[in-house]
Amino acid sequence: MSLTPTIRIITDEVTIIDCLVDHREMFKTFDADKTAAFLVGEDFHLVFYFADNNLENRFLMYIVEDFSVNEECMVYVLQQLEEQIQQNHRVYTMKQARNKVLDMLYMTDTFRAMFGKTKVKEEDEYYH
16 A cells, blocks of 8 residues: 555565565564564665464555655654554554654664765755
């Protein structure tokens, strides 16, 4: 499901597991809820595994494409996590994920520089 052209939510278990394996991020155990965050190129991936056998979708993955210039999408993911925390839904795991997203947001300028996108930030600053 695409929320915007630069953010997707994936619930297909096979797709998510393939992605985790391909990028050496596969969880070692499945006895508790887990979360992982990693980059694939310039795209930010946030993956959840929920240990509840009663859930139809035990895996969930957010992908923010070109995250260093799509901060509003990262903020959207952050807001979704905050909402889950406020609703007391898997609080520990959601806080772990929130911290991972916050870390990436704090480092956005660094990633922009690494990706050679410093001009994007400079152009944006003229409009604010």
